[in-house]
Amino acid sequence: xxxxxxxxxxxxxxxxxxxxxxxxxxxxxxxxxxxxxxxxxxxxxxxxxxxxxxxxxxxxxxxxxxxxxxxxxxxxxxxxxxxxxxxxxxxxxxxxxxxxxxxxxxxxxxxxxxxxxxxxxxxxxxxxxxxxxxxxxxxxxxxxxxxxxxxxxxxxxxxxxxxxxxxxxxxxxxxxxxxxxxxxxxxxxxxxxxxxxxxxxxxxxxxxxxxxx
Amino acid sequence: xxxxxxxxxxxxxxxxxxxxxxxxxxxxxxxxxxxxxxxxxxxxxxxxxxxxxxxxxxxxxxxxxxxxxxxxxxxxxxxxxxxxxxxxxxxxxxxxxxxxxxxxxxxxxxxxxxxxxxxxxxxxxxxxxxxxxxxxxxxxxxxxxxxxxxxxxxxxxxxxxxxxxxxxxxxxxxxxxxxxxxxxxxxxxxxxxxxxxxxxxxxxxxxxxxxxxxxxxxxxxxxxxxxxxxxxxxxxxxxxxxxxxxxxxxxxxxxxxxxxxxxxxxxxxxxxxxxxxxxxxxxxxxxxxxxxxxxxxxxxxxxxxxxxxxxxxxxxxxxxxxxxxxxxxxxxxxxxxxxxxxxxxxxxxxxxxxxxxxxxxxxxxxxxxxxxxxxxxxxxxxxxxxxxxxxxxxxxxxxxxxxxxxxxxxxxxxxxxxxxxxxxxxxxxxxxxxxxxxxxxxxxxxxxxxxxxxxxxxxxxxxxxxxxxxxxxxxxxxxxxxxxxxxxxxxxxxxxxxxxxxxxxxxxxxxxxxxxxxxxxxxxxxxxxxxxxxxxxxxxxxxxxxxxxxxxxxxxxxxxxxxxxxxxx
Numbered sequence: 001x002x003x004x005x006x007x008x009x010x011x012x013x014x015x016x017x018x019x020x021x022x023x024x025x026x027x028x029x030x031x032x033x034x035x036x037x038x039x040x041x042x043x044x045x046x047x048x049x050x051x052x053x054x055x056x057x058x059x060x061x062x063x064x065x066x067x068x069x070x071x072x073x074x075x076x077x078x079x080x081x082x083x084x085x086x087x088x089x090x091x092x093x094x095x096x097x098x099x100x101x102x103x104x105x106x107x108x109x110x111x112x113x114x115x116x117x118x119x120x121x122x123x124x125x126x127x128x129x130x131x132x133x134x135x136x137x138x139x140x141x142x143x144x145x146x147x148x149x150x151x152x153x154x155x156x157x158x159x160x161x162x163x164x165x166x167x168x169x170x171x172x173x174x175x176x177x178x179x180x181x182x183x184x185x186x187x188x189x190x191x192x193x194x195x196x197x198x199x200x201x202x203x204x205x206x207x208x209x210x211x212x213x
Numbered sequence: 214x215x216x217x218x219x220x221x222x223x224x225x226x227x228x229x230x231x232x233x234x235x236x237x238x239x240x241x242x243x244x245x246x247x248x249x250x251x252x253x254x255x256x257x258x259x260x261x262x263x264x265x266x267x268x269x270x271x272x273x274x275x276x277x278x279x280x281x282x283x284x285x286x287x288x289x290x291x292x293x294x295x296x297x298x299x300x301x302x303x304x305x306x307x308x309x310x311x312x313x314x315x316x317x318x319x320x321x322x323x324x325x326x327x328x329x330x331x332x333x334x335x336x337x338x339x340x341x342x343x344x345x346x347x348x349x350x351x352x353x354x355x356x357x358x359x360x361x362x363x364x365x366x367x368x369x370x371x372x373x374x375x376x377x378x379x380x381x382x383x384x385x386x387x388x389x390x391x392x393x394x395x396x397x398x399x400x401x402x403x404x405x406x407x408x409x410x411x412x413x414x415x416x417x418x419x420x421x422x423x424x425x426x427x428x429x430x431x432x433x434x435x436x437x438x439x440x441x442x443x444x445x446x447x448x449x450x451x452x453x454x455x456x457x458x459x460x461x462x463x464x465x466x467x468x469x470x471x472x473x474x475x476x477x478x479x480x481x482x483x484x485x486x487x488x489x490x491x492x493x494x495x496x497x498x499x500x501x502x503x504x505x506x507x508x509x510x511x512x513x514x515x516x517x518x519x520x521x522x523x524x525x526x527x528x529x530x531x532x533x534x535x536x537x538x539x540x541x542x543x544x545x546x547x548x549x550x551x552x553x554x555x556x557x558x559x560x561x562x563x564x565x566x567x568x569x570x571x572x573x574x575x576x577x578x579x580x581x582x583x584x585x586x587x588x589x590x591x592x593x594x595x596x597x598x599x600x601x602x603x604x605x606x607x608x609x610x611x612x613x614x615x616x617x618x619x620x621x622x623x624x625x626x627x628x629x630x631x632x633x634x635x636x637x638x639x640x641x642x643x644x645x646x647x648x649x650x651x652x653x654x655x656x657x658x659x660x661x662x663x664x665x666x667x668x669x670x671x672x673x674x675x676x677x678x679x680x681x682x683x684x685x686x687x688x689x690x691x692x693x694x695x696x697x698x699x700x701x702x703x704x705x706x707x708x709x710x711x712x713x714x715x716x717x718x719x720x721x722x723x724x725x726x727x728x729x730x731x732x733x734x735x736x737x738x739x740x741x742x743x744x745x746x747x748x749x750x751x752x753x754x755x756x757x758x759x760x761x762x763x764x765x766x767x768x769x770x771x772x773x774x775x776x777x778x779x780x781x782x
Contacts, residue, residue, distance in 0.1 A: 046551060047551065048551055048693070051685045052685045053681065055681070055740075068740075075585060079585070079647075083646070083650075083680075083684065
């Protein structure tokens, strides 16, 4: 209850709504679009290579607040990277997706992490490392421990998923939402009495808006 | 520009349509006038825009088009009609009682619409055109018009008896035709017609009934029936017989193509409003510059180019697993199976062909290399060229490997070269940082801010960036936004326009965006807007919609391209 008040919940107990921008980053064909599609539509289909970015939204009713995730699914091909950074500006969270059957894609995810670390301060963005395609366990090239260990040393959330068999897809987005809310609360407890209310989130939207050409 | 002007008989020459758009008598119209006249009007809503034709003098508009068009009305085709504004088909304006001198006269339009809707099927028979137009031109007063209309209807229904048998067979096409012809004469009145014919059309075709419903859901202001047969060009086996006009167009193409030297200018003019599918393969090859205009040189050119392509394959294709090329190949190899070229089933043979085409192109164009999206651009060529050998309806279930190897090789080489020609014009779309796309998205933004400030402001207000939806429009030439049959139709025109893919496309994109203004303005939230813009409901689109879009794009080009100060704020 105290938390809610800190978050600026109106006395009637209506949950505040927080919009968060979440970007999916990673190599081509690791399953970014499929993860988004599974999460938002709870379905799996072969998807076309993403061009530019695709946009999805999902509402999450959490205990203390409603979270509105804006999911930005980016194109994986490196050629697009110059455009991609325009999409991840202003993000509150990022999923670095790799394909557990392709070691190279983990290396690529590490490069994405480097990019993000240049762009954001550590407390500005929640980052999750996601090893997708666990349904293809027989072709696994990246051990679970390897991803886990890397995530631990860099302070990332970590999960292995399968968009195809719907394994832990919800869980990873939920984990991100929880982490975002928790950070929200921590910030609210910080010196500034106003905390990060929706007003400040509005500001962050303005940041999103700066990706003009 | 000059060429296109002369090509677009029905409106750029006689100016009838311009006066509609400008809301002024057309004599005074300059591009400047055009845009000034339009901008405020856009914001004023459907009724006002629907009535624009009458602005500045009710007689001029239809008298002029009437006076100039009659002889050619039967042959005016597709997008070269005086384009009617696709945004306006919504609200049927109620007849106003008293008409102010300016700026709009709702009543006139409405009654004109009624008049036209009651008589438009008379266009079908052709014989009445001149008489009707002459009468109409002289009598713009409602009573007389209505009286005339009734006469025409009466006359027509008599004739209809005689033509009953024929009618039964050609009914659908004629509806299409009459709808299109209707817009030739007067543009916006199509609404009434659509409503009155919607039932006939949809009851005769269950599929179209569905589409009609879905469309009216997504596009409440457009009550045009889906006109499946109108896109007989593609994906429909409803009506094997050609309409008279289609046949006449086909003859024109054949005549043009048969000569010892095909007049490419003439071919472009003719192709601008759509190429009959039977001659599309050769027309595309000519338009892209792949085939020479001289008939005697064609066969040898084809042989030489095909040989040349397969020499590339021999030279380069084995290097696809080399260290410096394997990334390119791997990307292509991953992407091809993920394509869904709609009508084309991805069978191993097709996959191989696409991989070779794309890999060879990428290797030979190292400045850009392979960029996702380029794979899409090979599809229309492949589908069109394969239709040289099989019926279009068969494409979907056709076992490509049953074609002789030589035929497949020809299709592959032709697709490669034509795709190369296309890409030559837009290579900066795919070089590092994709400057061509970034530039065009920026231009799109500027253009839309000029042509529809309300939409532009709305997007801006909700912080929707053009790049967020239009990147894909540019990168994939709208192929992800419209069905393949529409892309193919679109490319008829792109290949007929100077700088069609690189420049005219921008105007098409602007027209495409503004096409959804109603829906856009209804969305009051960033997320909904972006989701809408990334998933535009075009699944039932056909030639009709593309023709409207192209006409609007042409109008924009006409108004803005030669007036850069107009364009820049």
